Structure formats: C-alpha cells, structure tokens
Amino acid sequence: MNEKNAATQHAHMTLVDHARGTSYDMPVIRGSVGPDVIDIRHLYTDTGYFTFDPGFTSTGSCESKITFINGEEGILLYRGYAIQDLAEHSDFMEVAYLLLKGELPTAAEKTKFEHDITYHSMLHEQIAYLYRGFRRDAHPMAVMCGVVGALSAFYHDSLNISDPRQRMIASYRLVAKMPTIAAWAYKYAMGQPFIYPRNEMRYAENFLHMMFATPCETYKVNPILAKAMDRILILHADHEQNASTSTVRLAGSSGANPFACIAAGIASLWGPAHGGANEAVLNMLTKIGDKRHIPDYIRRAKDKSDSFRLMGFGHRVYKNYDPRASIMRRTAHEVLGELDKTDDPLLEVAMELERIALSDEYFVERRLYPNVDFYSGIIFKAMEIPTAMFTALFALARTVGWISQWNEMIEDPSQKIGRPRQLYSGQGLRPFKPIHQRM
Ligand code: SDX
Numbered sequence: 001m002n003e004k005n006a007a008t009q010h011a012h013m014t015l016v017d018h019a020r021g022t023s024y025d026m027p028v029i030r031g032s033v034g035p036d037v038i039d040i041r042h043l044y045t046d047t048g049y050f051t052f053d054p055g056f057t058s059t060g061s062c063e064s065k066i067t068f069i070n071g072e073e074g075i076l077l078y079r080g081y082a083i084q085d086l087a088e089h090s091d092f093m094e095v096a097y098l099l100l101k102g103e104l105p106t107a108a109e110k111t112k113f114e115h116d117i118t119y120h121s122m123l124h125e126q127i128a129y130l131y132r133g134f135r136r137d138a139h140p141m142a143v144m145c146g147v148v149g150a151l152s153a154f155y156h157d158s159l160n161i162s163d164p165r166q167r168m169i170a171s172y173r174l175v176a177k178m179p180t181i182a183a184w185a186y187k188y189a190m191g192q193p194f195i196y197p198r199n200e201m202r203y204a205e206n207f208l209h210m211m212f213a214t215p216c217e218t219y220k221v222n223p224i225l226a227k228a229m230d231r232i233l234i235l236h237a238d239h240e241q242n243a244s245t246s247t248v249r250l251a252g253s254s255g256a257n258p259f260a261c262i263a264a265g266i267a268s269l270w271g272p273a274h275g276g277a278n279e280a281v282l283n284m285l286t287k288i289g290d291k292r293h294i295p296d297y298i299r300r301a302k303d304k305s306d307s308f309r310l311m312g313f314g315h316r317v318y319k320n321y322d323p324r325a326s327i328m329r330r331t332a333h334e335v336l337g338e339l340d341k342t343d344d345p346l347l348e349v350a351m352e353l354e355r356i357a358l359s360d361e362y363f364v365e366r367r368l369y370p371n372v373d374f375y376s377g378i379i380f381k382a383m384e385i386p387t388a389m390f391t392a393l394f395a396l397a398r399t400v401g402w403i404s405q406w407n408e409m410i411e412d413p414s415q416k417i418g419r420p421r422q423l424y425s426g427q428g429l430r431p432f433k434p435i436h437q438r439m
Contacts, residue, residue: 007029007030007031007032007063008029008030009027009028009029009030009039010028010029010030010036011027011028011036012025012026012027012028013025013026013027013028013038014026015047017047024043024046024047026038026039026040026043027039031063033068033070034068034070037060044421050421050422050423052423055316056241056246057316060241061241061246061249061418062241062249062409062412063412064240064241064405064408065079065102065408066078066079066099066238066240066401066404066405066408067079067099067238067239067240067401068080068240069239069240069317069318071315071316071317071318071319071320072319072320073320074318074320074321074322074323075323076239076323076324078095078098078099078237078238079098079099079102079103081098081104083234083235083323083324083327084323084327086098086234087231087234087235087327090104090234091202091230091234092203092204092230092233092234092237092397093110093113093114093117093202093203094110095233095234095237095400096113096117096175096237096400097109097110097113099237099238099400099401099404100168100171100175100400100403100404100407114202114203116172116176117172117175117176117203118176118197118199118206119176119199120172120173120175120176120177121176121177121179121180121197121199121206122177122180122196122197123177123180123181123184124154124155126154127147127150127151127154128184128194130146130147130150131143131147131184131185131188131194132188133146134146134188136188136189136191137189138189139388140182140185140186140189140388140389140391140392141266141269141270141276141388141391141392141395143185143188144181144182144185144266144392144395145263145266145267145270146263147181147185148174148178148181148259148262148263148266149259149260149263150259151173151174151177151259152257152259152260155169155170155173155259157169158170158173158258159257159258159259161252161255161257161258161410164411167258167407167410168407170257170258170259170403171258171403171404171407174258174259174262174399174400174403175399175400175403178395178396178399179197179203179206179207179210179396180196180197180210182207182389182392182393182395182396183195183207183210183211184210185389185392186211186385186386186389186392187210187211189386189388192214193214193215194210195209195210195211195213195214195215196210197210201221202226202230203230203233204226204227204229204230204233205221205223205226207229207396208221208222208225208226208229208383209221211385212384222338224334224335224338225335225338225339225383228331228334228335228338228379228383229383231327231331232328232331232376232379232393232397233396233397234397235324235327235328235372235397236324236372236376236393236394236397236398237397237398237400237401238398238400238401238402238404238405239398239401240317241405242274243268243269243271243273243274244265244266244268244269244274244275244398244402245265245398245401245402245405246268247264247265247267247268248261248262248264248265248402248403248405248406249405249406249409249418250418251264251265252406252409252410253409253415253416253417253418254417254418255417258403258406261402261406262399262402262403262406265395265398265399265402266395269391269394269395269398270391272311275373275391275394275395275398276391277311277312277371277373278312278373278376278377278380278390278391278394279377279387279388279390279391280311280312280373281311281312281373281374281376281377282346282377282378282380282381282387282390283311283387284297284310284311284312285346285349285350285353285377285378286346288349288353289345289349290345290349291348291349291352294349294352294353294356295356297310297353298310298353298356298357298360301313301362302362310353310357310363310368311373312370312371312373312374312375312377313357313363313368313369313370313371313374314366314368314369314371315369315371318369318371319367319369320367320369321369321370322369322370322371322372324371324372325369325370325371325372325374325375328372328374328375328376328379329370329374329375331375331379332347332375332378332379332382335379335382335383336378336379336382339382339383341382344378344381344382346378346381347378350374350375350378354370354374357370376390376393376394377390380393
C-alpha cells in the first residue's frame with residue numbers, strides 16, 4: 001500500500017438531473033484498497049439535493065487508515081495485518097499498540113507500552129464508591145456506561161483533546177482501566193470484594209484474576225484460558241465504522257472528552273443488534289435447548305411477522321463467513337476441551353444450528369453467516385462468565401479500537417462536527433390553533 005497516495009482524486013462521476021436538464025460533476029476518490037468513493041461534500045451547495053441513506057448502507061463517513069473489511073471475501077485487516085495472522089502470532093497488547101500507533105511495536109516499544117498500560121490499570125479509589133450507587137442486580141453495561149463516563153470527573157489532566165499528550169494519556173488510561181472496571185462490575189454484582197490489578201500479570205491474565213480471585217486464597221489463572229481470552233480481545237478490538245465506533249466519532253466530533261465518547265460507544269454497543277448479540281445468542285441457544293427444537297426456530301427466523309431473529313447470524317458488511325467467527329469457533333473447541341466440557345449441550349445446539357442455517361436457502365440467499373458473536377457466548381459460559389457480562393467483555397476489547405478511531409478523527413485536519421440532514425415528510429407551515437378551536 002502506497003501511504004502517500006492512499007486517498008487521491010481518481011476520476012469524476014457525472015450526475016444527470018433530467019428534471020432540471022442539467023448535470024453535475026462529482027470527484028471520485030480512490031483509497032489504498034476497497035471501493036472508490038463519490039465525494040458529495042459539495043452536493044447540497046452545488047445542487048440543492050441531499051443524499052438519502054438511512055443506516056448508512058452506502059455511505060463512507062470518514063477516511064481511515066485503521067481497519068479494512070472486505071465483506072464479500074471475509075477479509076479483516078488491522079493496519080494492513082490479517083486478523084488470522086494477528087490472532088495466531090500476536091497478542092492483545094501488540095494489537096492495541098498497532099491500532100493506536102499504526103505499526104507493530106519493537107520489543108523495546110512493546111515492553112514500555114505494556115509497562116505504561118500496567119501502571120494505569122488501577123482506578124482512583126473514590127471510583128469504588130460509585131459502584132455502591134448501583135443495585136447489585138444492575139446490568140454490567142449500565143455500570144460500565146456510568147463508571148466510564150464518570151472517569152472525566154477524576155482524570156482532569158487528560159481532558160484537553162487539543163493536546164496530543166493528554167489524548168494519549170486518556171487513551172492509555174481507558175485501555176488500562178477497562179479490565180478493572182469490567183471485573184469490578186462483576187464482583188459488585190456477586191457481592192464479592194474488588195480484586196486489584198496485579199502488576200506482574202499480563203493483560204488478559206490480570207482481567208481473569210480480577211474476575212475470579214478472592215482475598216481468601218491464591219488464585220492461579222489457567223494459561224490456556226488467558227491465551228483464549230487474549231485472542232478473543234484481539235478479535236473484538238476494532239471493526240471499521242460499526243455502530244458504536246460511529247457513535248464514538250460523532251460524540252467526539254463535538255469536542256466531547258474521550259471518557260464521555262467511550263461511554264457513548266458502550267451505550268451503542270449494548271444493543272442486541274450489535275455487541276449485545278453475544279448475550280442474545282446464549283439466551284437464544286438456552287431457549288432452543290435441544291437440537292430437536294431447531295427447525296421451529298429456523299421457521300420463526302424466516303417469518304417476517306415474527307420478531308425472532310437468529311442471533312449471531314448476519315452482518316451488515318460480511319456477506320461471507322465472518323473471519324472472526326471461524327477463529328472463535330476453533331477457540332470454543334479449545335476452551336471446552338481444556339475445561340472438559342465438549343459435551344456442552346449449547347455447543348451441540350450451536351453446531352447443529354450453524355449446519356442447518358448454512359444449508360437453508362433463506363440464509364444462503366441472504367448470505368447470512370455466523371458472525372463474531374455466535375460462538376463467544378459459548379466460550380464465556382464455559383469460563384463461568386455470566387451472560388450479562390458478555391457485552392461488557394466486548395466493550396473492554398473494543399475500547400482500544402474506539403479510542404484509536406477517536407484519535408484519528410481528532411487528528412484529521414478536515415474534521416468537523418458531524419451533523420447529518422434529513423428527508424422531511426412532516427407537516428408544512430401551518431397557523432397555531434388555540435385550544436378552544438381543537439376538537
Ligand atoms: C456485531 O457493524 C459491525 O461491524 C458490527 C460488529 C462489530 O464488530 O462491531 O461486527 C459486531 O454487531 C455483529 C452483528 C451482531 N448482531 C446479531 O447477530 C443480531 C442478528 N443479526 C441481525 O440483526 C442483522 O443481521 C444485522 C443487524 C447484524 C445486520 O442487519 P442488516 O445489515 O441491516 O440486514 P437487514 O436487517 O437488512 O437483513 C437483510 C435480510 C432481511 O430479510 P429480507 O427483508 O431481505 O427478506 O436478512 C434478514 C432480514 O430479515 N436477516 C435475518 C437476520 N439478519 C438479517 N433473518 C433472520 N435472522 C437474522 N439474524
């Protein structure tokens with residue numbers, strides 16, 4: 001990829017307006033890989049037209065160098081590196097460095113980065129009191145939204161978004177503290193004491209230790225599970241302009257502080273159509289319960305009058321197998337094998353559901369394949385992570401992607417506040433009617 005020519009004007013597109021008997025020339029811009037874009041930034045001022053694209057199915061919201069997806073071919077690259085290579089040969093700290101800084105770290109850079117992240121993993125002690133404001137049965141994502149948004153009330157020395165040094169400190173703090181925040185949400189729900197991060201532990205191991213250790217005895221994290229968790233964090237780290245990343249960018253475009261922007265991303269990720277799908281998949285598999293019930297659920301998934309959807313299937317961009325799902329599938333077998341749970345009925349139901357759906361014309365025609373969320377719940381359940389925590393783990397992993405995209409937006413010289421327009425179909429101007437005239 002030739003960086004300096006990564007986005008250049010490549011050609012023109014002519015829009016012919018038959019109604020007005022005129023035409024408009026619009027520049028076509030070519031990136032380094034992927035579809036060219038029609039530059040419509042002056043469309044309204046030149047033509048008086050808006051474009052109309054609810055759900056942004058055909059709209060590029062920004063220029064980015066971070067993550068590339070080819071949905072037709074099931075390709076996912078972080079800064080040009082294939083997700084398969086990163087999952088196989090790298091670790092989450094390296095991938096976090098790569099997403100934030102654009103290159104894989106040297107050994108020295110990696111050591112310093114891991115040290116810096118480790119030494120930001122503690123929370124201000126007052127934050128522990130914030131948790132006590134929640135009910136014990138509060139959903140962990142409600143706690144994550146609240147606590148992450150509140151970080152801006154504690155870390156005033158990393159709120160100035162025009163200062164690159166403060167932006168990077170805020171970025172490190174968010175990556176470092178998310179495991180502590182997520183683990184403490186779980187401990188609070190369990191009524192157990194908070195476990196502090198351990199500086200001698202690596203990222204995923206530290207998280208699992210904070211989740212499952214107690215003050216009563218030494219807790220040894222299973223290295224196979226720590227490796228599996230590390231790989232899962234890599235797979236969830238970033239994913240181009242998905243709903244939650246777009247939320248972070250839009251919130252950040254107004255100049256909001258990074259902690260508030262990440263809290264907005266957490267809120268968006270919570271939805272069952274997005275990051276909440278991993279929790280919804282497990283609830284669905286539990287409801288199906290047995291392979292014999294699958295045909296009825298497949299029928300319901302196709303029935304437009306039925307709100308049931310096959311959770312963990314389908315994707316706005318991937319019209320092929322989500323490359324992350326393949327790695328998650330392999331990881332599910334590894335983890336269940338390590339924990340001697342390969343006879344987990346939920347895995348059996350998931351495998352049979354996948355087999356049937358992949359041969360069913362409805363799903364094949366619509367190119368609905370398993371996505372990253374389809375297997376994660378089975379792995380997390382085997383690790384005895386409660387279902388309600390699944391999306392919190394997704395948010396933990398995605399934070400480095402969100403904050404990398406936020407930094408890229410802030411550093412973009414053409415950046416301006418995001419302010420979409422609309423197609424208005426409501427009432428035109430009409431006179432006010434006093435209440436005695438209304439019937
Ligand atoms: C994530 O954007 C990202 O990158 C997200 C993500 C990330 O890393 O950030 O990859 C993470 O969010 C993965 C997706 C997790 N969500 C789910 O698993 C929920 C179930 N999936 C669906 O809700 C749906 O597939 C979406 C939301 C994921 C995608 O929806 P689209 O692109 O808007 O597709 P659509 O709703 O227009 O569906 C097209 C057709 C429709 O049928 P027709 O009107 O053409 O007859 O496919 C059908 C839909 O009814 N369809 C499904 C289905 N998903 C789509 N039918 C049954 N079950 C499904 N899961």
